[in-house]
Amino acid sequence: MHPEFVGILLNNSTYRRISSGRIGTESLSNYEEAAAIYGLVPCFFTIRHISLETGEVTGFMPKRPYGYTRVRIPIPRAIHMRAIYSHRRERSQIEDLIQRGFFVYNGRTRYGKDAIHRMLEQDPEVTPALPHTVKATAASIRTMLHEYGDLVLKPCSGSVGVGIMRLRSSPPGSLLTYSRSSPSAKGWRTVKLAAGNLHPLIFQRIRRAPFLAQERIPLAEYKGRPFDIRVTVQRGGSGAWEVAGMFAKTSPPRTFVSNIAQGGSAYQVPYILQNSLPDLPVPLMMKRITEFSLHIARVLSLFIPYAADFGLDIGITADGKLYFIECNGCDQRYGFLEAGMEEAWRTAYRNPMAFARYLYDHQAWPDY
Numbered sequence: 343m344h345p346e347f348v349g350i351l352l353n354n355s356t357y358r359r360i361s362s363g364r365i366g367t368e369s370l371s372n373y374e375e376a377a378a379i380y381g382l383v384p385c386f387f388t389i390r391h392i393s394l395e396t397g398e399v400t401g402f403m404p405k406r407p408y409g410y411t412r413v414r415i416p417i418p419r420a421i422h423m424r425a426i427y428s429h430r431r432e433r434s435q436i437e438d439l440i441q442r443g444f445f446v447y448n449g450r451t452r453y454g455k456d457a458i459h460r461m462l463e464q465d466p467e468v469t470p471a472l473p474h475t476v477k478a479t480a481a482s483i484r485t486m487l488h489e490y491g492d493l494v495l496k497p498c499s500g501s502v503g504v505g506i507m508r509l510r511s512s513p514p515g516s517l518l519t520y521s522r523s524s525p526s527a528k529g530w531r532t533v534k535l536a537a538g539n540l541h542p543l544i545f546q547r548i549r550r551a552p553f554l555a556q557e558r559i560p561l562a563e564y565k566g567r568p569f570d571i572r573v574t575v576q577r578g579g580s581g582a583w584e585v586a587g588m589f590a591k592t593s594p595p596r597t598f599v600s601n602i603a604q605g606g607s608a609y610q611v612p613y614i615l616q617n618s619l620p621d622l623p624v625p626l627m628m629k630r631i632t633e634f635s636l637h638i639a640r641v642l643s644l645f646i647p648y649a650a651d652f653g654l655d656i657g658i659t660a661d662g663k664l665y666f667i668e669c670n671g672c673d674q675r676y677g678f679l680e681a682g683m684e685e686a687w688r689t690a691y692r693n694p695m696a697f698a699r700y701l702y703d704h705q706a707w708p709d710y
Contacts, residue, residue, distance in 0.1 A: 346381060346382050346383065346702055347382065347383050347384070347385050347415060347416070347418035347419075348377055348382040348383070348384050348385070348418055348420050348421070348422065348695060348698040349384075349385055349387065349399065349401075349417070349418035349420065349421035349422065350370075350373055350384055350385070350386045350387075350421075350422050350424060351387065351388065351389065351421055351422065351423045351424060351425050351446075352368070352386055352387070352388055352424055352425055353388070353424070353425040353426065354388055354390075354425075356368050356424075356425075357386065357387065357388045357402075360386060360402045360410055361402075361410065367674060367675075367676045368424065369675075369687075369691060370384075370386060370404075370410075372687075372688055372691035372692075373386075373691055373694075373695065374404050375688075375691075376688075376691050376692040376694075376695035376696070377695045377698075379692070379695070379696075380579075380695050380696055380698065380699035381699070382695060382698055382699065382702075383403065383404075384403070384404065384695075385399065385401045385402070385403050385413065385415060385418060386401050386402045386403075386410075387399050387400065387401030387402070388425065389425070389427060389432050389435055389436070392417060392435065392439070394417075394435075394438055394439070394442070397416055397417055398414055398415065398416055398417060399414070399415060399416075399417045399418070400412065400413070400414045401413065401415075403415075417439070417444060418444075419443075419444055419445060419701070419702065420444075420445045420447070420698040420701045420702060421439070421444060421445065421446045421447070422447060422448065422650075422694045422695075422697075422698065423436075423446060423447065423448035423449060423450075423451055423672075424448075424451075424672065425451065425672070426451050426452050426671075426672050427451075427452075428452055428499075433450070436449050436450070437449075440647075440648065445648075445698075445701045445707065446648060447577070447648050447649075447650040447651070447694070447697065447698075447701070448648065448649060448650050448651050448671060448672075449647065449648040450646065450648075450671065451671035451672040452499065452671060452672070453646070453669060453671050454498045454499055454552075455496060455497075455498050455499070455554055455668065455669075456475075456477070456498045456552065456554055457498075458642070458668075458669045459472065459475050459554075461641065461642055461644075461645040461646075462638065462641060462642070462666060464641070464645075465637075465641045467637060468637070468638060468641060468666065471634070471663075471664055471665050471666050472665070472666055473556050473557040473558070473559055473665060473667070474486070474489075474490070474556070474557040475554050475555070475556040475557070476554070476555050476556075477552070477553075477554065477555070478495055478548045478552075478553035478554055478555040479548065480540060480544075480545065480548075482555050483495065483509065483540060483544065483555050484538070484540070486555045486557065487509060487510075487511060487516065490557045490558070491510060491511040492508070492509075492510040492511070492557070492558040492560075493508065493509045493510065493555055493556065493557065493558055494506060494507070494508055494555075494556045494557075494558045495507040495508070495509060495544065495547075495548075495553055495554070495555055495556075496553065496554050496556065497547070497551050497552070497553055497554075498551070498552040498553065498554060499551070499552070505547060505551075506599055507519065507520040507543075507544065507547070508520075508558065509544075510558070512534070513537075514536075514537050515534055515535050515536045515537045515539070516534075516535045516537070516539075517532055517533070517534060517535070518532065518533050518535055518541045518543075518544070519531070519532045520541075520543060522543075559657045559659065559665045559667070560659055560660070561657050561658065561659065562618050562619055562658045562659055562660045563618060563660075564590070564592050564609070564614050564617060564618045565592075567592040567593050567594075568592070568593055569590050569591060569592040569593070569609075569614060569618070569658075570590070570591055570655050570656060570657045570658070570667055571588050571589070571590055571591070571611060571631055571655070571656045571657075571658065572588060572589055572590075572591055572653055572654070572655055572656075572673075572677055573585060573587075573588040573631060573632075573635040573653070573654045573655075573656055574586040574587055574588065574651075574652075574653055574654075574673050574675065574678075574686075574690050575635050575636060575638075575639040575651075575652045575653075575654060576650060576651045576652075576690070576693040576694065576697070577650040577651070577693070577697045577700075577708065578692075578693040578696045578697055578700075579693075579696035579697065579699060579700055580700065581697065581700045581704070581708030581710070582708065582710060583636050583639045583640060583643070584636075584693070585632050585635060585636065586686060586689045586690045586693050587678055587683055587685075587686025587687075587689060587690065588611050588631065588632075588635075588686075589608050589609065589610060589611060589677050589678055589680075589681040589683060589686075590608070590609045590610070590611050590613075590614040590615075590681070591606045591607070591608055591609075591655075591677065592606055592607045592609065592614075593606055594606060594607070607680070608677045608678075608680035608681035609681055610681050610682065610683060611628065611631070612624050612628065615627050615628075619658070619660070619662060622662045627658075627662065630664060631656055631658075631664065634656065634664050634666075635654050635656060638652075638654055638666060638669075639652050639654070642669065648707065649671075650694065650697055651671070651672075651673060651693075651694060652669055652670065652671065652673065653669070653670035653671075653672075653673030653674070654666070654668070654669055654670075655667040655668040655669075655670070673690070675687055675690045675691070678690065
């Protein structure tokens with residue numbers, strides 16, 4: 343009888359680094375430790391290593407006392423997606439696996455921001471917490487700027503804050519904050535625009551790819567820097583959604599983007615709340631953020647089959663109102679380490695392995 347394997351589907355760059363031991367931000371050892379807890383053996387591979395014809399996969403497995411060995415094994419019945427595949431051929435392969443009865447959880451990890459917004463608009467409880475958002479055109483940008491005075495222009499399919507811009511009124515004209523570098527942490531600049539004018543860069547970017555124009559939420563600030571909360575919501579050993587942890591992200595000086603990859607800083611949420619919103623009870627706020635995030639995950643899972651892992655960005659205003667900002671389908675977990683939250687970091691790896699155990703034991707996707 344074969345061991346119960348759990349597949350970890352990685353992107354190509356992470357997979358190539360396994361033999362060197364320099365993995366980057368992903369922690370394979372956390373997967374190994376968590377899998378062992380639930381009686382599973384992890385195997386790391388990419389989509390190109392799977393053969394549906396033979397029913398086998400080639401990948402790396404842990405080798406005792408340390409390191410990895412290349413193996414060829416039956417395709418694991420449960421596969422945790424940790425890669426972003428946007429090409430039609432790769433997505434078709436994932437669909438083929440699912441159709442053949444494999445549990446590929448997080449089968450899709452890249453969601454358009456516009457699509458996510460439309461999903462959440464269907465729920466009356468979430469709608470009041472959504473910033474006004476429209477497709478970015480020259481006309482809609484001018485209209486939104488007149489209505490709100492402060493906008494975020496973001497690519498529908500962007501990640502870690504790349505390509506995002508801020509446009510705000512500054513009579514008699516406006517100010518545009520943007521970056522041409524990638525990652526953008528050191529390349530930010532702000533330019534003045536005459537009344538009614540849009541910078542050529544805006545036209546260039548919205549012609550090249552779909553963009554959204556979104557009302558900028560007046561986020562609460564810590565030491566003069568706006569912050570939001572990254573909440574990691576996952577399916578765990580019960581099959582139900584649970585919060586693995588959360589941390590606060592502040593933007594670097596002279597910018598408005600809080601992504602850690604863009605130079606943002608990570609803090610523990612109670613500390614940030616105590617020091618930025620002292621009139622609001624911290625336990626109550628933590629509970630509200632948790633319940634709000636769980637509700638969003640449940641709503642999204644109605645539209646996204648086989649979802650099991652979301653990184654939600656939740657905004658808070660100075661008076662304590664919560665807003666949904668963004669959803670990440672391939673959550674970058676290293677922010678927990680930046681915030682000194684090692685246990686939450688490990689939990690974010692443990693839950694997917696616990697969910698694999700659930701899938702093996704129940705042989706069915708949870709219906710809640």
